[in-house]
Amino acid sequence: MNDYNACLDTAIDRLHEEGRYRTFIDIERRRGQFPHAEWKRPDGTVQDVTVWCGNDYLGMGQHPVVLEAMHEAIDATGAGSGGTRNISGTTVYHKRLEAELADLHGKEAALLFTSAYIANDATLSTLPKLFPGLIIISDELNHASMIEGIRHGNCEKHIFRHNDLAHLRAILSGLPADAPKVIAFESIYSMDGDFGPIEAICDLADEFNALTYIDEVHAVGMYGPRGAGVAERDGLMDRIDIFNGTLGKAYGVMGGYIAASAKMVDAIRSYAPGFIFTTSLPPAVAAGAAASIRFLKENQDLRDEHQAQAAALKLRLKGLGLPIIDHGSHIVPVHVGNPMKCKMISDQLLENHGIYVQPINFPTVPRGTERLRFTPSPVHGPSEIDELVNAMDGLWSHCALNRADMAG
Ligand SMILES: *Cc1c(COP(=O)(O)O)cnc(C)c1O
16 A cells, blocks of 8 residues: 555655755735735734845836736636637737737747746747757756756757856757757846856857747846847847746736747747647736836836846945845845855844845755845835845844955
8 A cells, every 4th residue: 555645744854854845934915015015924913024035026016007907907808818828718918918028029929828937848848849859958057947848848958057158069069060959048047146148159059050049037127128138138139039038027917928930939839738728818917917018118217226226235235245146137146155044044034124035045056055035126115225234234243154355
């Protein structure tokens, strides 16, 4: 007889022993008061907290333009879409959103998925069906959704060291010249906040006749004059074959997509099970996302404020001598380098200061590089920043963590 419960206990105990068991903090954001939220403590009491680790980077999740579009769509059309895209689930809202996305990235077409995770998984696992003998070359720090997609695609794959162009070139040089190839990478890697070398990778793709697949999840809405991402900022959009993005982070709603040529989108649409066999997004979600994209195409102010907030927070924390990982993006990782202390600082920030930042430990990041990862936004005001900086100052001393030489 199998003891199924004992197996489950073993699996969960393994995580406890490795200090990797995840606990979720129960919070409820308050519309109009972001970044404030209510934390429902395990004992049932409620405490006001400031969220410092959200991915709603620009506060669009409470923006009146987005909410209005969602309310309107719900009142007009009801709750769910009522079907898969193929069978009664394609609405004018989905079509409008896809047109908005294609225009955003300067591509002929776009294709919606229920999340960017699914978009990565479904697209990357489908490409080998379209290009027989496909070889995927993937950055080692690519997001789990890309790794899973590549795995599910069951084709030949090669991993290049993170952002290492020489290694990428060496791999490409060793592959058959006539084999179809895709280079898969990200524009911003969210744990360090560093940028992928987009132009140099596109140059290599040209040289070796490969397609380029870029995940701009942590850049869309936030970079480029219309918020299309880092490729737009750097004038490289036409050199990317397939864009992947999310509607759940800077756009503040939910959903994911790819943008590419009409032919590419038609083929993925026709062959990807992760697109075909699932209920399409609720029309109200599509309406909210489209409103958010449209708004951010025309509002550079919010992007400027966002960058200014990130720069200000980095400056303040650096001023205390805290080891900030700074690659010039909007993400503010503070290196702790010890899983216990990382968790302890996070616990105390929450308990004693009402500051919510999730500790980032192994396996999300390598052991010894445990960190706190702050995501400042235009809705974090001066008082919230002051509170965070003061709390970090105190806890850093309390935990006897090193500071940089202040004169250095
Ligand atoms: C969050 C994330 C995704 C998944 O996006 P969702 O829309 O939340 O599924 C994909 N890629 C990267 C790099 C991410 O950080």
